[in-house]
Amino acid sequence: MAARAAHPRPEPPADLTGADESSTTLHPDAVAWDDYDASFAVGLRLPEVARRFVDADDGTDDFAFWAFADQSWACVQVTEGTTVHRVLQHGPRRLWEEIEAAYRWWEDLGRPPTDRFGVAVFHDLQYVYLDSPDNPV
Numbered sequence: 001m002a003a004r005a006a007h008p009r010p011e012p013p014a015d016l017t018g019a020d021e022s023s024t025t026l027h028p029d030a031v032a033w034d035d036y037d038a039s040f041a042v043g044l045r046l047p048e049v050a051r052r053f054v055d056a057d058d059g060t061d062d063f064a065f066w067a068f069a070d071q072s073w074a075c076v077q078v079t080e081g082t083t084v085h086r087v088l089q090h091g092p093r094r095l096w097e098e099i100e101a102a103y104r105w106w107e108d109l110g111r112p113p114t115d116r117f118g119v120a121v122f123h124d125l126q127y128v129y130l131d132s133p134d135n136p137v
Helices: 028-032 036-045 095-108
Strands: 020-024 050-055 063-069 072-078 085-090 117-122 125-130
Touching (some): 020 095, 028 036, 028 095, 036 095, 036 117, 085 095
Antiparallel strands (some): 020 085, 072 085, 117 125
């Protein structure tokens, strides 16, 4: 979920018909806002995923978290004061499930901060590693 300053952010679809519905207890802020280290790690796993937050227009703290990649999108609808959030997903990829899996991967590694990651660059190869070039991500 890398920054996309050079590219416009996708617009959320107007029609949510046909989206698969589920729920999550993982708050989108945990993966994309509150914790830079988590956001960085998720972005390493899903660099092609663009994200967007859309605040409710009713004066509440409710919002929707959107993720987009290829022909897929996911929306997590957060209602103030709740711990279970509605998830809508559409397209060939289950983007929110991929985001959750990337977040759990980071947690399983012990929640490493960004300064533990590095980049190895060779003339024919480049990759990100954790702690040592012998430990590619």
